[in-house]
Amino acid sequence: MGEAPVTIAVVNTNAHDLLAACLRSIEPEVNAGLAEAWVVDNASADGSPEMVEREFPWVHLVASPENLGFPQAANLAADRTSGQWFATANEDIELTPGALETLLEAAERHPEAAIIAPRLVLPDGSTQHTVYSFPTFLVTAAHHLGLQRLSRRLGERLCLEGYWDPERPRKVPWAFAAFVLIRREAFDSVGGFGRDLWMYADDLDLAWRLRTRGWSVWYEPAARVIHHGGAATLATFGDARTATRMAATYAWMVKRRGLAVTWATAGVSYATLALRRALLAPLARVLPGRLARRTQRARFWMSVHREGLRSRRTILAADERAARALLPLDADA
Numbered sequence: 001m002g003e004a005p006v007t008i009a010v011v012n013t014n015a016h017d018l019l020a021a022c023l024r025s026i027e028p029e030v031n032a033g034l035a036e037a038w039v040v041d042n043a044s045a046d047g048s049p050e051m052v053e054r055e056f057p058w059v060h061l062v063a064s065p066e067n068l069g070f071p072q073a074a075n076l077a078a079d080r081t082s083g084q085w086f087a088t089a090n091e092d093i094e095l096t097p098g099a100l101e102t103l104l105e106a107a108e109r110h111p112e113a114a115i116i117a118p119r120l121v122l123p124d125g126s127t128q129h130t131v132y133s134f135p136t137f138l139v140t141a142a143h144h145l146g147l148q149r150l151s152r153r154l155g156e157r158l159c160l161e162g163y164w165d166p167e168r169p170r171k172v173p174w175a176f177a178a179f180v181l182i183r184r185e186a187f188d189s190v191g192g193f194g195r196d197l198w199m200y201a202d203d204l205d206l207a208w209r210l211r212t213r214g215w216s217v218w219y220e221p222a223a224r225v226i227h228h229g230g231a232a233t234l235a236t237f238g239d240a241r242t243a244t245r246m247a248a249t250y251a252w253m254v255k256r257r258g259l260a261v262t263w264a265t266a267g268v269s270y271a272t273l274a275l276r277r278a279l280l281a282p283l284a285r286v287l288p289g290r291l292a293r294r295t296q297r298a299r300f301w302m303s304v305h306r307e308g309l310r311s312r313r314t315i316l317a318a319d320e321r322a323a324r325a326l327l328p329l330d331a332d333a
Contacts, residue, residue, distance in 0.1 A: 009077035012091040025094035040073035071193030071202035092228040102223035114186030114215035117175035118223035130176040174207030200248035
């Protein structure tokens with residue numbers, strides 16, 4: 001039997017039970033010769049590598065002695081394989097029957113697409129919002145001004161949560177890499193995931209760099225993949241995961257868009273939230289409850305966007321890998 005056309009790279013960090021469920025969902029595709037499975041384990045201390053060796057001998061296991069993060073673990077698997085298709089997978093996903101075939105069929109219909117993204121379904125059956133516009137000043141301003149409420153077409157075009165139709169197959173700017181199918185030719189043409197990234201913004205950055213090469217991203221809702229709602233990142237970052245994700249996004253903006261765009265985008269977000277909090281605070285003291293929660297939420301997001309107003313050194317100082325993003329860009333980036 002020849003090489004399987006799809007390499008599925010599962011990145012695991014201390015998610016023993018979720019990883020087992022993930023691999024059980026992948027096994028039929030391996031048995032059918034459609035996929036080969038790799039697990040790159042990020043120094044788990046919960047017995048995950050031993051479990052894979054014992055219960056899933058058909059998996060190619062790489063047990064890293066250090067936590068490489070998601071993009072570098074995925075790159076490691078990509079560097080060691082050569083299948084026509086490369087699929088990234090969080091350890092907290094489960095393939096539904098036929099999902100991989102549906103993604104491959106969509107890829108054949110859309111040869112211009114480097115990435116084919118499925119519908120990610122949460123355990124309660126709802127669709128997770130996983131497709132987004134690239135972060136820009138205009139997109140951010142439109143969102144905070146509530147223009148999507150005046151035009152659902154605009155909200156749909158900008159892929160804004162609550163205004164985007166998850167039933168419609170379509171081209172999108174970028175999608176979460178919790179599970180995506182990637183055309184190997186395209187992935188290799190940009191060198192895979194950014195080698196200076198550790199966690200978050202890696203899927204955003206990959207789609208951005210692919211776009212500079214003329215590739216696109218296709219969303220295919222007929223392919224359903226169960227996603228256990230960020231269980232992996234919750235275990236790693238806890239309650240700080242939202243702030244960590246936004247800090248990585250601002251770091252990406254500094255690198256790809258420059259300080260002026262980063263400051264303008266963070267500034268409009270911070271100013272809008274500050275105004276909202278100022279208007280809500282007096283009412284929240286009189287009418288506690290929902291208004292108080294909205295005031296607290298505005299305060300939290302103000303603190304998140306405040307990071308975007310700080311210097312690039314401050315934004316990136318927490319992570320040496322992210323700090324290397326300030327090195328001059330390659331000519332093809």
